[in-house]
Every structure is written in structure tokens, then in C-alpha cells.
Amino acid sequence: MVDGNSAKETGKEGLTRRRFTLGMLIASIAGAFGSLFALLKVLAPEKKGGGYATTILPGDVLVYAQGGSAGSPVTASSMKAGDAVLAYPTGKSSNPANLVQLIKLEEAAFKPPTDISLTDKGFVAYSAICTHLGCTVSWMANRESPAASFTECFCHNSIFNPAEGAKVMGGPAPIPLAQIGVKVMQDGTLAFTSDFKGPIGPQV
Amino acid sequence: MVFKWLDERLELRKFKEKFLSKTFPTHPTFLLGETALFSFITLVATGIFLGFLYEPSTTMVSLFGAMVPAAYASVVRIDLLPMGLIIRRIHHWSAMIMIAAILAHLLRVYFTASYRKPREINWLVGLSLWGTAMIGAFTGYLLPYSQFSVTATSIAYYMAKSMPWIGNWISRLLFAGDFPSDGTVPRFFFMHVMLIPATLIGLISLHMLILIKQKHTEPRSNRDRKEAQGGKRLIGIPIWPEQAVISLSFFLFLLFVVVLMAAYIPLNPIEMYGPPSPGTPVMRPDWYFLVVYGFLKLVPGDLVFTILGGKITPETIGGVIFPALNFLAYALVPFIDRSKEPQHYMANPLHRPFMTSLGVGAIVFLCMMAVAGYIDVLHITTKAMTVYALVATAAAWSVSYALLRWYNGKRGNNAKA
Structure with missing residues (x-):
């Protein structure tokens, strides 16, 4: 009260x-x-040495990203139709965004929306970072019919068709892997001819 | 002598009378929560051992001539110590068992409707414990800094980043910048050994305090005994010494089983995964993340849209919205199945067709999502798997509901006759 x-x-x-x-x-x-x-x-720092900013320049030579010959140049003669390797631009392997999957197919195999001008003698390269959640994609080689080979991300089974501009054939990936130009040099090595033609990695 | 000395200062006798003689109702399923608690104690004990030897750093160091991150090297060295590998496996197995025990405990509470008034709060505390335990386990994934660690953490980073509006900020806060960043391992180490265990201890204490205050739910048979004897107090055994002896021997038995598993069943072989490398092999998360892992595979890739400037992607749906909706649904259980009067006895799930069939449907759904994690080895398309999952869920739900209704109808007739 x-x-x-x-x-x-x-x-x-x-x-x-x-x-x-x-x-x-x-x-x-x-x-x-x-x-x-x-x-x-x-x-929550803005940046601390991560993220997907590519640093590939035209003319950079492709080198193996893993295995016993990691760091040495990929040669055109070492690959036949239906083969693929993971490659980095030489000297720039510390940036994971630079990782590409270099694929060799029959020259007649390419269909739109593949940018044919960015391919050379059946060689085509795409970003190897899955557009779903950022795992590295793998090559599902088909020995009997190389044309039936495809790219798959083992994390959540997104499937990409390398003959059709890495179009999403199945799984949760929202967009294709970005294509990047490659050509075979006179000494038999391969070099980049452009930057990525599209966004890299998860689209979040 | 010692007891007398302490008793004169701390009033131990009073404490014993008031607290240690509290009644503990007996039922085999009442040991599920204890399994979780004892696993946590084992985790802390083994974690202290590992914490003395682990180095939370991604600086490259030389290990047998190869350059690897310091964190990875320190875990390889732990594995090489006498008993080192077995301690690490006990730690990992205990985490799996703790989460399994919490889940089993939640299911027990769900099916016996022990979440009803007045125990709604403890249901929510229990759910938080489950979530926190899984976050704790997840932050532990990164620490060995193997290829598996980095892949799993990278996936979680993009899941966090896919949150609409706040994703960029949240992911930078949790992962100390854009992953992979030099700051991520130290931050996860701090969360794993300090922040999350402290949260768990706080939640466990709250869980126990509320339990002591509200008392345990009792088996239904106790009600009949009380009605026959005319008593009102809880029927059971006192904490000291009976329940303490049961608990202690149970703890030691659990420890025996975990050590046996750690000795014979390999787990997280980081030497096989190797340090981080460019390629991503096939790898699956520990069992309790299979549901989210499988669901992520089923979300169609073209499901992208924007709401109020926030971008919703398949990653958002699978990695953020789906887990959030799951937890929301579980949290709502005691507020959907309400009772006006306080309930102190375990319900018989067979007498509750609606809630029990809902639980059965949910279990089948979650199991089907875990199966979806294996569509690549089962050679099932995502569309077919989605259909199977929905059909199985609907079938389990409706069939169990129909059966329980039929059973209760029969029971009702028998009771009348």
C-alpha cells in the first residue's frame, strides 16, 4: 500500500x-x-587468407595437383580420351580456388553450352571446386566408352557432364562448374588461355 | 575422524539426510541418461590426456620428412604413444555413445510421455544437450586436421554461410574468417575444449537440478503399489548407497565396453586419410550426421529463390532449414501433447496411438534420410530415394496408427467384458 x-x-x-x-x-x-x-x-574477421579468389593468368602452365608428379607440368601426350587430372597453374597451388579438372575427350564430343573456343585438341578444363558445398570433384572414368565418363562430387553426389559445359546432371549442385580456357603448347605442355567463365565454388 | 572433522564444518550428515537419501525409481531405461553422463565423464578424462599433447596450429612442420600441418603431426604422434591411439579412440567412441545415449533417452522420454507437465522445461534442456553434444563432436572433427577434417569442416562452413542475411557474418564468426583460415583450428580448439564442455556442464547441472526438484517419473506399476498401500511418496531406492553402487558398476561396465571397442574397432584413421590434399575421396560423417548428410543429397539443385533479399539455396534448405525445422518440431512436442494435470507416471506407448505413431513415423523418416546418405553405393536416384522415403514414412505412420487404434479398440472391449 x-x-x-x-x-x-x-x-x-x-x-x-x-x-x-x-x-x-x-x-x-x-x-x-x-x-x-x-x-x-x-x-568475425573479414578475411584471413581464405575464400575463393582465383589468381590464374593466361599463359600459366598446368601442373599436376597431386600424386608422385605433383608440381610437374601435365603433358598432352600423357592423356587419352576419357582421362582427367587435377591441375594447378604452376607456382600457384597454395590458392585452392585455382584447382581445375583437366579433361580430355574426343574432339567431336563437345556440345553446347561448352565454349569450344576455350578447348583445344579435346582438352577442356573446369573449376574442380563443387558448386554445392566446396568439395573437390572426382573423375568417374568409363574405360569401355570414354564418352560416358563424367565428373562427380563424392560429398553429396552432384554429377556434371564435361561434354556439355559441366552441366548439372544430378544431385544438389545449383550451377555448372566454371569453364576455363586451355591450349596445348608447342612443347606438349598445357597452358591457360583465359580466366574462369563463371563463378567458382559454392553459390552462397 | 576425517568424516567427523568435515561434518563439523560442512554438515555432511544433514546433506546425507536431505540429498543422498533421495529416492531413485528403478527401471532399466533409466540408465540411458546415465550412459550419456558417464560417456561425458570419459570424454573429459580422455580429453585432458589429448589436450596435453595436441597442438592447435596449421603451421607446416616436418613429420618423417614430409611437411604436414602441426595439428596433424601432433595427432600422429599421439597415435604413436603407448596407449595413445586407444585413448583417442576411447574419446571418439565415447562421443558417439554419448550422442546415441542422449537420443535413446529422448526416445524413452518421448514414448513414455515423460515430457508432459511439469517436465516441459527439462525436455527443452535435454534437446539443447543433444544439440550441444553434436556441435561439440563436430568441432572435434577438425582438430586432427586430416583430409577428412578439412572436408567436413569446409562443408559445414558453406552450410553456415548459406544462411540468408547473416550467413557471411555467422560463418566468419564461427570459423574465424573465410575457411580455410589459419584462425579456424585455434578457434575450434577453444570451442571444443572450453566453450562447449562448459556449456554441457551447465546444461547437465540444470537438467539434474530440475530433475531433483521435480522428481523422477515413475513406472506405472508404482501407481498400483501406492494405491494398494495407500502411500504417496516415490517408490524406489535411495541414491546412497544402493543407486550409487548400481551407477558405479554400470559406469565401470560401460568403460569396459568402450575400451574393448576402442581396442578392436578402428575409428577415424587419420593416417589413412592423410593431411589435407587437393582431392576429396568418398567420406561419410559419423552416424548422427547421416540424416542431414542424406537430406543434403536429396535437395534438388535447381531449388534456388530469394525472400526479402535473402538467398535460399539447396545448401540453405539442406544444411540450415532442415536441421532447424527438426529441432523446432522436437521442441514443440510437450506443447502439442499437453495435459492440464501434472503427470508423474510413465505412459504406456501402446495406449497412445497418435503420439506413438507420430514417433514411429519420425524414426522411419530419419532412418530413410540416413539411408539416402548411401544412394551412391545403393545406386538409387535421388528422385526414387525421395519417393521411397516419403512412402516408407507415410506407411510407418499410418500402419502403426491403425494397428494401435485396433489394439486399443480390442483392449477397450475386453475391459468392458
């Missing part, structure tokens, strides 16, 4: 001890959360 009376009295006067304390409380909570926002910004 006493409280009720004092509340009535204070209604006339405006500022009371209770309202002042309440205001203090709200202000301090707001202040505390405000400073927390600054902290959260600090804890």
Missing part, C-alpha cells in the same frame, strides 16, 4: 527513485549490448 501511494505521488513529480533506477538499468543493458556488437565485429 505504501508503495502504491508513493507511486501515485511520484506520478505528479515525474522522476522517482524507482524510475531513475529502471532508466539506469535499461541504459546500462543497452550500453553493454552496444559494446558487445563491436566485439562481435572483431571476432
